[in-house]
Structure formats: C-alpha cells, structure tokens
Amino acid sequence: VHLVESGGGAVQAGGSLRLSCAASRHTNTFSCMGWFRQAPGKEREGVALLVTYSDVTRYADSVKGRFTVSRDNANTLYLQMNSLKPEDTAMYYCAATGSCTLGRDGSVPPAATFDSWGQGTQVTVSS
Secondary structure, rough: EEEEEEEHHHHHHHHOEEEEEEEEOOHHHHOOOEEEEEEOOOOEEEEEEEOOOOOOOOOOOOOOOOEEEEEEOOOOEEEEEOOOHHOEEEEEEEEEOOOOOOOOOOOOOOHHOOOEOOOEEEEEEOO
16 A cells, blocks of 8 residues: 655645645545654654544544545545644654544544555644
8 A cells, every 4th residue: 555645835823734645545445544743752643533434533632623634535635734833843644544443532543553654744834
C-alpha cells in the first residue's frame, strides 16, 4: 500500500490548508484511515480518524471544530484545516489499516493501530 500526502505549506495563524492523501487503492479497502502529526521533540499525535465502512469520524480535542476529515468516492483522504494556530505546526502523516478497534473514549486510535503510512507533509503556521 502506498500513501502520498500533499497540500502542506506555510500559512499565517487563522489561515486554512487542505491536505490530501492519495492511496494506491480505494479507501473502502481499509477499515480506518487517519491523520497524525509530529512536531520536533514530540510524540506522534492522532489528529483525525475516518472509519471507512461507516464514515464515523473522531478528532483530537485540540482540533475539534477546526479540522474536518473526509474522503472522495475513490482513493483520496482529505484533512481540511481551518483557523490554524502556531501549535498546529508539525509534519502531518496519513495512515491506514485494515483492522481498526475503536475505544469508548472517543479518541483517535494510537499510531501502532495503523500499518501503512505516508511520507508526511509539513505544515507551518506563523503567528
């Protein structure tokens, strides 16, 4: 499986970006797809999750109301990011898995849940 992210860049606080993740096969062939981010010196953090067979979504508390995960009817996953903040600066990764178990706490599953990863796209938000 190949995942290729695009759409990152540098924006000012309050701006928007839309990330795309092109998969080498239809998104329906995965159980879950998600977006993670990692800033220098920090652990990889789950940002958003899409359960492909139900289109249920989950978000990290830090991005709720600002970020939206979605997909098209083919091979692409998106992350619409609005009202960006400097603390959103990180490398953003797309991930996918064929087996996804959701916890009851509403959180995005940990990175270890996912077995396919993209190379990442950098998002930099300036104040």
